[in-house]
Amino acid sequence: xxxxxxxxxxxxxxxxxxxxxxxxxxxxxxxxxxxxxxxxxxxxxxxxxxxxxxxxxxxxxxxxxxxxxxxxxxxxxxxxxxxxxxxxxxxxxxxxxxxxxxxxxxxxxxxxxxxxxxxxxxxxxxxxxxxxxxxxxxxxxxxxxxxxxxxxxxxxxxxxxxxxxxxxxxxxxxxxxxxxxxxxxxxxxxxxxxxxxxxxxxxxxxxxxxxxxxxxxxxxxxxxxxxxxxxxxxxxxxxxxxxxxxxxxxxxxxxxxxxxxxxxxxxxxxxxxxxxxxxx
Amino acid sequence: xxxxxxxxxxxxxxxxxxxxxxxxxxxxxxxxxxxxxxxxxxxxxxxxxxxxxxxxxxxxxxxxxxxxxxxxxxxxxxxxxxxxxxxxxxxxxxxxxxxxxxxxxxxxxxxxxxxxxxxxxxxxxxxxxxxxxxxxxxxxxxxxxxxxxxxxxxxxxxxxxxxxxxxxxxxxxxxxxxxxxxxxxxxxxxxxxxxxxxxxxxxxxxxxxxxxxxxxxxxxxxxxxxxxxxxxxxxxxxxxxxxxxxxxxxxxxxxxxxx
Amino acid sequence: xxxxxxxxxxxxxxxxxxxxxxxxxxxxxxxxxxxxxxxxxxxxxxxxxxxxxxxxxxxxxxxxxxxxxxxxxxxxxxxxxxxxxxxxxxxxxxxxxxxxxxxxxxxxxxxxxxxxxxxxxxxxxxxxxxxxxxxxxxxxxxxxxxxxxxxxxxxxxxxxxxxxxxxxxxxxxxxxxxxxxxxxxxxxxxxxxxxxxxxxxxxxxxxxxxxxxxxxxxxxxxxxxxxxxxxxxxxxxxxxxxxxxxxxxxxxxxxxxxxxxxxxxxxxxxxxxxxxxxxxxxxxxxxxxxxxxxxxxxxxxxxxxxxxxxxxxxxxxxxxxxxxx
Numbered sequence: 133x134x135x136x137x138x139x140x141x142x143x144x145x146x147x148x149x150x151x152x153x154x155x156x157x158x159x160x161x162x163x164x165x166x167x168x169x170x171x172x173x174x175x176x177x178x179x180x181x182x183x184x185x186x187x188x189x190x191x192x193x194x195x196x197x198x199x200x201x202x203x204x205x206x207x208x209x210x211x212x213x214x215x216x217x218x219x220x221x222x223x224x225x226x227x228x229x230x231x232x233x234x235x236x237x238x239x240x241x242x243x244x245x246x247x248x249x250x251x252x253x254x255x256x257x258x259x260x261x262x263x264x265x266x267x268x269x270x271x272x273x274x275x276x277x278x279x280x281x282x283x284x285x286x287x288x289x290x291x292x293x294x295x296x297x298x299x300x301x302x303x304x305x306x307x308x309x310x311x312x313x314x315x316x317x318x319x320x321x322x323x324x325x326x327x328x329x330x331x332x333x334x335x336x337x338x339x340x341x342x343x344x345x346x347x348x349x350x351x352x353x354x355x356x357x358x359x360x361x362x363x364x365x366x367x368x369x370x371x372x373x374x375x376x377x378x379x380x381x382x383x384x385x386x387x388x389x390x391x392x393x394x395x396x397x398x399x400x401x402x403x404x405x406x407x408x409x410x411x412x
Numbered sequence: 413x414x415x416x417x418x419x420x421x422x423x424x425x426x427x428x429x430x431x432x433x434x435x436x437x438x439x440x441x442x443x444x445x446x447x448x449x450x451x452x453x454x455x456x457x458x459x460x461x462x463x464x465x466x467x468x469x470x471x472x473x474x475x476x477x478x479x480x481x482x483x484x485x486x487x488x489x490x491x492x493x494x495x496x497x498x499x500x501x502x503x504x505x506x507x508x509x510x511x512x513x514x515x516x517x518x519x520x521x522x523x524x525x526x527x528x529x530x531x532x533x534x535x536x537x538x539x540x541x542x543x544x545x546x547x548x549x550x551x552x553x554x555x556x557x558x559x560x561x562x563x564x565x566x567x568x569x570x571x572x573x574x575x576x577x578x579x580x581x582x583x584x585x586x587x588x589x590x591x592x593x594x595x596x597x598x599x600x601x602x603x604x605x606x607x608x609x610x611x612x613x614x615x616x617x618x619x620x621x622x623x624x625x626x627x628x629x630x631x632x633x634x635x636x637x638x639x640x641x642x643x644x645x646x647x648x649x650x651x652x653x654x655x656x657x658x659x660x661x662x663x664x665x666x667x668x669x670x671x
Numbered sequence: 672x673x674x675x676x677x678x679x680x681x682x683x684x685x686x687x688x689x690x691x692x693x694x695x696x697x698x699x700x701x702x703x704x705x706x707x708x709x710x711x712x713x714x715x716x717x718x719x720x721x722x723x724x725x726x727x728x729x730x731x732x733x734x735x736x737x738x739x740x741x742x743x744x745x746x747x748x749x750x751x752x753x754x755x756x757x758x759x760x761x762x763x764x765x766x767x768x769x770x771x772x773x774x775x776x777x778x779x780x781x782x783x784x785x786x787x788x789x790x791x792x793x794x795x796x797x798x799x800x801x802x803x804x805x806x807x808x809x810x811x812x813x814x815x816x817x818x819x820x821x822x823x824x825x826x827x828x829x830x831x832x833x834x835x836x837x838x839x840x841x842x843x844x845x846x847x848x849x850x851x852x853x854x855x856x857x858x859x860x861x862x863x864x865x866x867x868x869x870x871x872x873x874x875x876x877x878x879x880x881x882x883x884x885x886x887x888x889x890x891x892x893x894x895x896x897x898x899x900x901x902x903x904x905x906x907x908x909x910x911x912x913x914x915x916x917x918x919x920x921x922x923x924x925x926x927x928x929x930x931x932x933x934x935x936x937x938x939x940x941x942x943x944x945x946x947x948x949x950x951x952x953x954x955x956x957x958x959x960x961x962x963x964x965x966x967x968x969x970x971x972x973x974x975x976x977x978x979x980x981x982x983x984x985x986x987x988x989x990x991x992x993x994x995x996x
Contacts, residue, residue, distance in 0.1 A: 303511035307570070309471055311525055311577070312498030321524075322513050450937075456858035562946060592713035592885065597929035597942035604939055619858070626931035626938065645936040663859035664888060664932070 150399015156392025157339075164210035173201035175208040175358065184375050194377040197370055202377060205363055206385050212359040214389070216276050217342040223281035225335045228288030233327070235289070236296030237319050246293070250286040258283045266354040273356050276349070280342060287338075288331050295327035329404035336397035340390035347386050360386050414483070415444035416613050417468060417501075417581055422477035424460075424467050437463040439637035440477070445581065450607065450614040452628030452645070454621055454660070460637040461617045465583045468615060469501055470494065481581070499529055502574035506586035508566035512558040518569050519554035525576040543572040546609075547602060564595035571602065575610070583615045588623060600627060621664045625649060633657050675879040676702035676725070676743055676847055682736040683717075683724050684950075692950035693736070695720050696903045699976070700881075704846065707873050707880040709894035709911060711887065713926075715947050716900040722851050722883045724749060726760050744846050762792045765840030767833075767850040774836055775824035781808075781835050782820025785842050792843035807838040812868055830861035837868065841876070848873070851883040866893040887930060891915060899923045902947050902958040905976055909984025919984055919991040922959045957988070965990055 163170060172192070179199035187194045193202040235246030262279055269275045299305060300323070308318045343360070350361025360382045367378025424438040438460040445451045455461050466472040468479055470486050479486040481497060489497060505511035512521060522543055526536045544551060547568040558566055567587065574582055584603065588596040600623070607614060618624045624631055625645045633641035633654065640654040652658045681698040684691055695717040702708045712718040723729050725741050727749060741749035744763055760766065768774055776784055785804040789795050795803055808816035811834040824832055833853065840848060850869060854862040870893045873880045882894055890897050890911055898908040899920065907920040918924040927933070928941040945962045956973055960966040969989050976987040979994055986994075 303505040303507055304513045306466075306471060307503065307505060307511050307573070308513075310469060310498065310503040311528065311573070312495045313524075313528055317528070325515050326513070456860065564946065593887075593926055594713060594929050594943050595946065597931070597940040598944075600931060601939050601942050604937065620931070621859075622930065622932035625936060626934060626940065628936060659860050663863040 147399045147402055149395050150403070153392045153395025153397075153399055156388060157396050160210060160389050160392060161214060163207055164214050167204075167207040167211055171201070171204035171207045173204045175200060175204040177201075184370070184373065186375075187377055193381045194375070196366065196378055197375075202363075202381055205358065206360070206382055209358050209360045209363050209382065210385065210389075212273065212356050213343055213346060213361070213386075216273055216280070216346050216356065216359065217339045219273075219277045220280035220284065220342055221335050221338045223277065224284035224338070225288045225331060227281065228285035228290075229292050229324075229328070229331055231285070232289030232292040233296055233319065233324055236293035237300065237315075237323060243293075246289065250289055253283060253286050256283070262349060263352060263354060266349070271349075271354050271356050276346065276356060280345070284338070284342075288334060291334055292324075292327050292331050295330060296323055299323050299326055329401075332404065333397050333401045336393055336400055340393035340397075343386055343389055343393075414446075415480075416447045416482055417445040417615070418480040419443050419464075419468060420478045420480075422464070422467060422474050422479065424463050424472055425475040437637055438467060438474075441632075441634070441637070441639055442477075443632055443639070443642070445613050445615055447580070447613055448607070448611050449630070450616050450628045452624035452631040453615065453617045453634055454619065454624045454631060455634035456619055456660075458636070459634040461619075461634055462585055464634070465503070465585050465615060465617050469503060469583055470497070471503075499577045500579055501581040501583070502577060502579040503583045503585065504567070504570050504574050504587045506589055508563045508570055508590060509558050509561075511570050512566055512573075514558055517555055517557055518561075521569065522573060522576055525573055529577050539576070543576055546575060546606065547572045562595075563591050564598060567591065567599055568602070571599075571606070575606070578610075579612070581613045581615065583617070585617045586619065587616075589618065589620065596623075603627070621660055633660070673742075673745060674701040675704045676700065676881065677740070678721075678725065678742075679740040680736075681721060681724060681739045681741065681749070683720050683729065683739075684734050684736070685730075685732050686734055687732065692953055694903050694950050695724070698900075698903075698905055700898060700905070700908075702847070702879040702881060704877045704879050705874060706896065707870065707882055707894040709882045709884055709890040709897045710900060711884055711890055711897055712900035713885060713947060715902070715949065717903040718883050718885075718900050719851055721900070722849050722881060725847075725849060725881070726764050726766065728760070728766075762843045763845055764847045764849060765843060765845035767836050767840045767848065767853045769852040769855050775832060775839075777824050779823070780820065781822055781824065781827070785820070785835075785839055788839060788842035804842075807841055808835070810841070811835070811838045811872075812864075813838070828861075829857050830865060833857060833861075833865050834868065837865075837872070841872070846877075846879060848878045848880045849883070850880065852885070853882070854889060855884070855886065862889075863892065869893055887915065887927065899926070902953055903950065904958065904987060905985075906959065906987045907984060908976065914984060917993055919979060919986040919993060920959075920988050921963045921965055921990075921992060924992055925962070925964075965992075 177200060181199065182195055183197050183199040185191050185195045191201050191203065193206065195201055231246045235243035261283065265279055266275060305318060305322055308322050346355065346359060347361030347364055349355055350359055350365050355362035355365065363382040364379055364386070367382060370378050420442050422438055422441045423436065425434050425436045428434045441464060443451060453461050453464065463472055467474050470479065474487065481501060486497060519540060522540045523536050526539055531539055541551065549565065549568050549572070553561060553565060553569070561569070587603070588599050591599060606612060616624060616627050628645055631643060631645050631648045632639050633648065633656065635656050641648055641652060641657045648657060649661065652661055678698060678700040681695060682693050683695040684693040698721055700708065710718045710721060720729065724735055725748065735749060737751070739749055743759060746763070747753045748759055775781065782804050785807060786800050789800050789803050804820055805816040808819050813819045813831060813834050819827065819831065819835065827835060853869065854865050857865060866889060869880060872878060882889065884890060894911045896909065897911045897914050898905045899914070899922065900906065901922050907914060907918065907923045914923060915927060918927055925943040929943065931940060934940065943962050948958055948961070957970040960970040963970070967990065974987050974989045976985045978985045979991060
C-alpha cells in the first residue's frame with residue numbers, strides 16, 4: 133500500500149532527529165535478530181563463582197547474582213521485549229484499522245456495532261484485566277501479545293474511523309463515486325491509504341509505549357522470562373548491594389528503544405504528509 | 413430534439429440532525445437539458461445548487477420527484493444500470509486539488525478510470541495521452557501528484573478524468589470559482605471548445621452570474637431550493653422578472669457593464 | 672502634507688523557499704486619509720505579502736530588505752530605526768481579514784472581544800467602554816447592537832460576522848484600515864453591502880483604506896485608486912475608474928479582457944496564455960513579456976513604474992497602451 137512511498141519513508145523528509153530514531157530502532161531490531169551471534173555468553177548459563185561482577189573486560193556489562201552475563205541477557209531480552217511490542221502493535225492496528233475503516237466507511241449499523249464494541253473494550257480496566265488473566269494463564273509471549281492486542285485496538289480503530297469520516301466528505305471520494313468505482317475500490321484505494329498516516333504514526337509511538345508497559349507488567353511479577361522488564365525487576369533487588377549495572381543497563385535499553393521509536397513516530401508524521409514531498 | 417437530462421419536481425430533504433429539523437435543500441425543481449446544450453444554474457450559497465447537481469447524477473438520493481437520463485428513470489437503476497449512467501454522465505468539482513486523490517499520480521488517476529470502465533490494457537496509455545492532449549496538458553504531468561500542480565492544471569486533470577469515460581453530460585459544479593481570473597478564462601475556453609468538439613451537454617453551476625451568462629444557453633436562478641427565474645442569458649439579464657435576480661444583477665453590475 | 676501611508680522600495684523574500692528570490696520587489700505606494708486604494712492581483716502577485724509587511728505580520732521566515740520603508744501617519748513602521756510594531760496593530764492600523772470561522776474567537780462573546788481592544792488602545796473602562804462597544808456595533812450597521820454584543824461568532828451570519836470584524840478593526844480608532852479580501856467569502860448581495868460600509872467608513876472617519884482583492888468588481892465598488900500587481904511588482908497604478916476603462920499595461924488590459932462579463936453567451940474569452948512566473952522563475956526584464964502580445968526586444972530590460980503624464984496613471988511598461996492623452 134505504501135509502494136512509492138518507501139523512499140520518502142526512508143528519507144524521513146530530511147528530519148535529522150527522525151533519522152536518529154530510525155537508526156536506533158533499526159539497530160535495536162538488528163541486535164535482537166542477531167543476538168545468538170552477538171551475545172558473548174549463553175544468557176542462561178549460571179556461574180556462581182562469577183556472580184555480581186561489575187562491568188569489565190570479560191563481562192562488558194557485568195554479571196547478575198547467578199553469574200549470568202548481563203549483556204547477553206539484554207541482547208536476548210531484546211528479542212522478547214521487541215517481539216511482544218511489535219506483534220501486539222501489528223495485531224492491534226490490524227484489528228483496529230479493519231473494524232474502524234468498515235465502521236467509518238459504511239456507517240449505519242456496522243458503525244454502531246464497531247463503536248459499541250470499542251466502548252465495551254474501553255470500559256474494561258485494562259491493567260486489572262491484564263494482571264488477572266496473565267496471573268491465571270502464566271506469563272507467556274503469546275498470552276501477553278494477545279491480551280495487549282485485544283485491549284489496544286480501540287485506539288487505532290477510533291483514529292482511522294475519524295479520518296475516514298472526514299475523508300468521505302472530500303471531493304475526490306465523491307469523484308470516485310461519480311466515476312462509478314465500486315465501494316471496495318473506493319475504500320481500499322482512495323479512502324484507507326489517505327487515512328493510514330496517523331495510524332502508522334500512532335503505531336510507531338505504540339511500540340515504545342508497549343515496551344514500557346511490558347516493563348511495568350514485569351514489575352507486577354507478570355513479565356515474560358528474560359524480557360527487559362523482568363531483568364529490571366531482578367536487578368532492582370540487588371540495588372542495595374551496589375550492583376547498579378543490573379538495573380541501569382536494562383533500564384537504559386528500555387529508555388533508548390522508547391526514545392528511538394518516539395523520534396521515528398514524530399518523523400513519520402511529517403514525512404507521510406504527501407505535501408511535504410519535493411517535486412519528483 | 414428530446415432532452416438528455418430531465419428533472420421533474422425534484423425535492424431533496426436531508427434528515428434532521430442534532431438540534432436542527434430536516435432541511436430541504438432542493439424544493440420541487442424541474443428542468444431539462446437538451447443534447448449539446450448548457451443549462452446554467454446560478455444562486456448564492458445555500459441555494460441548493462450543489463445538491464441539485466449531485467441529485468441529477470444520483471450521488472444524492474432525492475426524496476421526491478424523478479430524474480430521467482435519456483428517457484430512463486435514474487431513480488430505479490440497479491448497480492449495473494448506475495454504472496452505465498456513470499459512463500454517460502460525469503462531474504467536475506469546485507476545488508481542483510481537493511477533487512484529486514492526493515496519493516495518486518496524474519497518470520495513475522486517469523488510467524484507473526479506463527481500467528474500471530474496461531478499456532483494454534494496451535489502449536490505456538494511448539487513451540491517457542489523448543485525454544491530456546484534449547485538455548492541453550503536457551505529458552510531463554503524468555508523474556506528478558496533485559500538490560505539485562497549479563490549480564489550473566489540477567482542474568484540467570479533473571476535466572480529463574471526467575472525459576475519460578466519454579460522457580454525454582458533464583455536471584460542472586463551480587468549476588472555475590477557485591481559480592484566478594486569467595486561469596479561469598483559459599478553463600472556460602477549454603470547456604467551450606470541448607463542448608463543441610465532443611457535443612457535450614453541460615449543467616453549469618456557479619454563484620457567478622457573469623460566468624453563467626457567458627457559458628450558458630439557458631439560465632435557471634435558484635434561491636432557497638426553488639427556481640425563481642428561467643430564461644435565455646439575455647432575457648435574464650435584460651428583463652429580470654424576479655426581484656432576487658435584480659439584486660444579483662445589481663451586485664455584479666459594474667463588472668457586467670464593462671466590455 | 673505627507674500622505675498617511677507611504678511605502679517605498681518594499682522588497683520581501685523568503686530565504687530558502689524560492690532560492691531567495693523576492694516575492695515582493697520594489698513596491699511603492701502612497702495613500703491619503705479618506706481615500707481607498709485597491710491592491711489587485713492574482714495569487715502569487717505579492718499583494719497579501721505587501722499588506723502583511725505594512726504591519727510586520729509576515730511569517731518568521733520572511734526577510735524585508737533593508738532599503739524598504741513604510742511610514743504610517745508620520746511614524747516609521749518598517750525601515751531603519753522603525754518603532755515597535757505592536758503599538759501599530761489594532762491601534763493606528765486596523766485590519767480586516769477574509770471572513771472565516773477563525774477570524775473571531777469562537778468561545779468569547781463578540782462584545783467581550785471588542786471591549787478588550789477598546790480598553791487596551793483607548794484606555795476606556797466600565798460603562799464608557801461598554802457604550803463605545805455598542806456604538807461601534809451600531810456604526811458598522813449591525814441591528815440590535817446589545818444582542819450582537821452578547822452573541823458568539825457562530826450565532827451570526829457571514830455578513831454580520833464580517834461587520835463585527837470591521838467593528839473590531841475600528842475599535843482602536845485607526846487611521847489606516849487594511850482589508851485583505853474582506854468580502855471574498857460572502858455572497859455577492861452581502862458583499863455589496865459590506866463594501867458600501869467600508870466605503871462609507873473611509874469617508875466619514877477619514878480613514879486611509881488599503882483594500883487587497885483579486886476581484887475587479889470589488890475594485891469598482893469600493894476603491895478610488897487601484898494598484899495592479901504582477902509577479903511581486905506594481906505594474907500599473909491610477910484612478911480606479913480610468914484604469915478599468917482604459918488600462919495602459921498589457922497585463923491589466925489582458926486581465927480585464929479575461930473577465931467573463933466582457934462578451935455574450937458562448938463567446939470564447941480573451942485568455943492570456945501561460946501563467947505568472949514563480950519567484951524563482953523571475954529572470955530580469957519585464958516579467959510579463961513571456962505572455963505579452965506586444966513584447967519586443969527592449970522588454971528584456973526591466974521598465975520602471977513611470978507616470979504617463981501629470982496626474983495620470985503610472986505604468987511599468989516600455990510600450991504602454993493608449994499612452995497619448
